[in-house]
Amino acid sequence: MxxxxxxxxxxxxxxxxxxxxxxxxxxxxxxxxxxxxxxxxxxxxxxxxxxxxxxxxxxxxxxxxxxxxxxxxxxxxxxxxxxxxxxxxxxxxxxxxxxxxxxxAPDTGNMEVLWRYGSEEQKKQWLSPLLAGEIRSVFFMTEPDVASSDATNMQATAIIDHDEIVLNGRKWWSSGVGDPHCKIGIFMAHTPNEGRGRHHQHSMVLVPLDTPGVKIERMLPVFGEYDAPHGHGEVSFTNVRVPISNFIVGPGEGFAIAQGRLGPGRIHHCMRCIGAAEKALELMIDRGTQRVAFGKPVINLGGNLERVADARIAIDQARLMTLYAAWKMDTYGTSGAMTEISAIKVIAPNVLQQVVDMAIQIHGGAGVSQDTPLTGFFIQARSLRLADGPDEVHKGVIARIELAKRNTGETKSK
Structure with a gap:
């Protein structure tokens, strides 16, 4: 490689x-x-x-x-x-x-969906202004009333009614919906498809945010921060009607599209985590060498030097694993890198969280203020351990792949 x-x-x-x-x-x-x-x-x-x-x-x-x-x-x-x-x-x-x-994010993922799967009309109306940076977008997936780590739990519906799609449901943690420039969303919902499997029962639908029946109920704070001017909203959809041409690819194709959408996006998230961890390590060293306590630079107190070494080891391991996953995707496609993609989604946010925590400790009170980017990095790390699928889900994917290699009864029963 x-x-x-x-x-x-x-x-x-x-x-x-x-x-x-x-x-x-x-x-x-x-x-x-x-x-x-x-x-x-x-x-x-x-x-x-x-x-x-x-x-x-x-x-x-x-x-x-x-x-x-x-x-x-x-x-x-x-x-x-x-x-x-x-x-x-x-x-x-x-x-x-x-x-x-x-x-x-989430614009890159949404743009990639339209670039790969959108119709020419959809690309002209929505992809072009997104690529130009003239508008922003949102991805409506997570729901408040079900465990969204299992996407088949989804209760929101996208039902065909003649030449229209009728949308109903409630979504939350809809990142970016608070931005004044956010104009379009991709709504993931259940579309009954008799005779097809459980992964052909969901659809992606384009929904302009000014469509009647779309209502932003509130913005959700993350550790007390509203993440303005981006925002993470709770949004209700009540008998929202859009043309049937707003299906991306077609009804029941939501999960197939999602698999293509999530692979590259996970690489992006993980490498951004690594960049943030590098910045946090630099800030930690600068603070530790510039501040003196008990007659010594703070960096020389307690186990701080070991923490610097631990951070360097962890960051480099995470980077190499993520680059390996990226190389496998380039070489074999998303399906050929499932273990590595799942692994980095566990590794990278956890490494960032650990390194930022070390940096906050050395900064003292300044570390939990808004005078440095550390609190923003911590929110990013802790949120990503849920936002792109919980750690436990990714570990479950890895375990199933490993069991399949051994052709065990556990895997067969799945």
């Missing part, structure tokens, strides 16, 4: 590093300070996005640093998954950078 970048990949990576250093890092503290000052509560209807974001996005476009995740040389950077993984690591060092480069 090869983890080396092509000349094009190396060029894009170096230019991303320079852009983050020269344009994003100098203004990011002021950006988040403005967000907190102008969006102090969960009242998303009055949320505003600082104007500096559009300036940064325009600069990124001008420099060709746009849609870097998309393996299409015309619409994106034309990089493979493993090459983009290195770039995702760099953007993970900043809570703002992914949005600046139009490489932010």
């Amino acid at each position: 090869q983890f080396e970048l092509s000349s094009r990949g190396q060029d894009v990576l170096e230019r991303v590093k320079a852009f983050i250093r020269d344009h994003i890092e100098p203004v990011e503290p002021a950006f988040w300070a403005e967000v907190r000052a102008t969006n102090p509560s969960g009242d998303w209807q009055h949320w505003k996005v600082p104007t500096i974001l559009e300036d940064l996005k325009n600069k990124a476009k001008e420099q060709g640093l746009w849609n870097l995740w998309l393996p299409d040389a015309e619409l994106g950077a034309g990089l493979n998954i493993q090459e983009y993984a290195h770039i995702a690591e760099q953007t993970g060092r900043s809570l703002l950078a992914p949005t600046v480069f139009n490489c932010n």
